[in-house]
Amino acid sequence: MSHSYHHAVSSAKRYGGQPEDYQEIHSWFDETKRIMADARHRALRHHAEGIFLCESIFGVTITNSVGKKVPVRLIAEQHVTEDMGGIPSAVDWLRNIPLEQWMNRPQRLQVEIDLFAPVEAAPSLEPIPDEEFYKSAI
């Protein structure tokens, strides 16, 4: 499994500057190893949606130490491709997660409980007319 530093060295060779110019982006991709220390950690960011998320976090471009603007998406695509040989979608990952019963045990929301409560228990929206109201209607 590639270390994020090696991805940063690769970026520096490809786009110029120093590995440190790219380290933060590559570390972001691989910091999910703290959750699961095998290749499955990649399910969280190593996909097309993760690449766009990376761009939204780091911006459209970074300026490296030689003053060159480099698109963040290209750096991100490089990382994912170096790790996986291509760019999967998040759906590619999700399809491989077995659907477990614990994933779908919805509890009734309070709004649903209120909606289906007996009418007499629901608060009235209209004030109840008093005797004077009925006298004036005659």
Ligand SMILES: [Zn+2]
């Ligand atoms: Zn990676």
